[in-house]
Amino acid sequence: MAKKTTAKKAAAKKAPKKTKKAKKAKKVASKKKAKKPAPDAPATAAVNSTLKPPPGGAAVRMYRIGHGDCFLIAFAGDNPDKPAYALIDCGYKPGSPAKLKPPTKVADIGANILETTGGFVDVAIVTHEHQDHVNGLTSTNFPDLKVGKVWFAWTENPDDDVANQLRKKFKDRLLGLIDERANLMGLGNNAAAGELDWYLEFELGEEAEKYNGLAHAAAGGKDPAKSANKVAMKYLRECAPQDPEYLYPHEKIRPIPGANGARAFVLGPPRDIDKIDDLDPIGDENFGHEMAAAGAGGTPAGPTTSPFPRRHALPLDQAFTDDKFGDFFEKRYGSSPVPEPGDGKEISSNAVWRRMTADDAMDAGALALAMNNATNNASLVLAFELSKNGKVLLFVGDAQAGNWRSWTDGEFDDGGKTVTATDLLERTVLYKVGHHGSHNATLKGKVGSGRANLAVMAKGDSATEFVAMITAVEAWAHQKPKPDWNHPLPAIKQALVEKAGGRVLQTDSNLPAGPVGAGAAGWQEFISRVTETPLYFDLIIEA
Incomplete structure (x- = not known):
């Protein structure tokens, strides 16, 4: 017993004395440890790997x-x-x-x-x-x-x-939206293009912060299957x-x-x-x-579907020069639209209301949502x-x-x-x-x-x-x-x-x-x- 007491005293002598600062820190730590959780704190369990069903359940x-x-x-x-x-x-x-x-x-x-x-x-x-x-x-x-x-x-x-019909319809829509995005970027309407990016992210699965580059790649022929x-x-x-x-x-x-x-x-x-x-x-x-x-x-929400299959659409930059349909588009949607006439007068085939502006193209978001x-x-x-x-x-x-x-x-x-x-x-x-x-x-x-x-x-x-x-x-x-x-x-x-x-x-x-x-x-x-x-x-x- 005497040896143990002596050893204990010797150990105490070797140990550094606690300063007032250290004692105060110990008291603060003790109080923090003893502090009870807030009454509204959620009762959570430790994460574990057990997931056991009851018999028959x-x-x-x-x-x-x-x-x-x-x-x-x-x-x-x-x-x-x-x-x-x-x-x-x-x-x-x-x-x-x-x-x-x-x-x-x-x-x-x-x-x-x-x-x-x-x-x-x-x-x-x-x-x-x-x-x-x-x-x-x-x-x-x-x-x-x-x-x-x-x-x-x-x-x-x-x-x-039927699944293949759906896939073709989906791909037509998706590629149409990718083309539309490229058109919007060409028109300088970055806001509308960004709107489409948001919806395209769902379908292609790319993160928004990475998506701009991928959308450009998609417009150049990215395969949606990848x-x-x-x-x-x-x-x-x-x-x-x-x-x-x-x-x-x-x-x-x-x-x-x-x-x-x-x-x-x-x-x-x-x-x-x-x-x-x-x-x-x-x-x-x-x-x-x-x-x-x-x-x-x-x-x-806008229209739930596009009324036109992709094969019946022409890119905007080709519409007026197309061999087969260029004249039609020039007469009705050409570069010199005519203002709408007064009541009772015949409407021109190239009335200004026929044209779609870049802002109007925001409606592509409705198709994307659909x-x-x-x-x-x-x-x-x-x-x-x-x-x-x-x-x-x-x-x-x-x-x-x-x-x-x-x-x-x-x-x-x-x-x-x-x-x-x-x-x-x-x-x-x-x-x-x-x-x-x-x-x-x-x-x-x-x-x-x-x-x-x-x-x-x-x-x-x-x-x-x-x-x-x-x-x-x-x-x-x-x-x-x-x-x-x-x-x-x-x-x-x-x-x-x-x-x-x-x-x-x-x-x-x-x-x-x-x-x-x-x-x-x-x-x-x-x-x-x-x-x-x-x-x-x-x-x-x-x-």
Whole structure:
């Protein structure tokens, strides 16, 4: 004992004496350590790789990737110790992850998915070919990813005649817009050209800050098939040992690879070009009359399609000298337009109002917006049923009005029993909200209308469990001058909050503060099923 005491004293003598300054710093540090978190601080869990579904149920991980979609679903598997994993989309709008608090990194999300799944995803699904759904699918973010099966919509099938018509129509529109951009640059209208850049970014997948040079290259013959979006989808295909499966609506009920009892019902997109071009809600499908004719960002939309195929168009700089049509254009749109005459007098064939100015060319933005919306409307729509006649998880991508209306155009044969879209919607307990809560990607409607809409969802026991997930970062969506989008539309957000009793999870928001209306009864049970981290929300769904 004496030796220990002596040694202790000796050590104390060797140790430097603490100054008043050091003692004061220690007290301050001690106070900081003991300080309690603010009452409104979110209760978050440490990020980890565990995603385990309950027996017969599922666990849904909604990644906070930014303004975009990335979901990992763990279904109860054939092997109780190994879930079946489904990855649905992985993309974001550039700049949006930095608007989250704290900011997220897509590489961290990729690493978490690889760790969670052990590097193997049973089925990887792309809903549609837009930047904010696919641009995270790179070898950098997912090195050595292995995939059992890849599911695409039928619109990606190279052997489908209707899909090929859509591809040609899309390419004609895209090349037309690229040409229009070049014309606008030639006219010195950089503002209008920049407007088109914004929309072209969606379709080609390049980041805005890099895009100007690529747009010039595109005008000189860039192949849209080599766009960043196409490259991302190609990488995903190469992660699987076999070709993708192309899914058709109402064709058949598909088992989830590796899952024990879970099945997928394909509701959309419709195999009908007119319905894919049918974009906007009508009548009581609208959430707010003021948005009835609005585009993706809440700005009025123009014509939904161009009336002229590319083969019937002439570049502006060739119109007046063309051997076949030059005289026609000179007489009606020539260099010496005639002012409009007074009332009752014949209008000249070269009236000034026939000419289109550079400012008028801003209308190309309306065509670009229509093209973007048509791509959204070609979204793969899946209703995942956890067990026969059981709970349903509805993932709609960015499906818009025409896609929604088509869900009730067909039925499913389940061993002699008919399953309808209405039946699936009534059993829905989770709705991945369409297009970040945009006005035309959730239909309001009424029960008994015979069409899919929010009012039909979550009936009976499903109503007490219904949860909505909105993939939106409002600080990014609302910034000006771009994008200045109403994502989510307040009327839709409010309707979801009311329907779900407050059980709404949004990418940029903490857990909801409390229940709304009838949500009070099961609120604590809901909270017990949710885990929040800076990287994701997890939601457990019991069988």
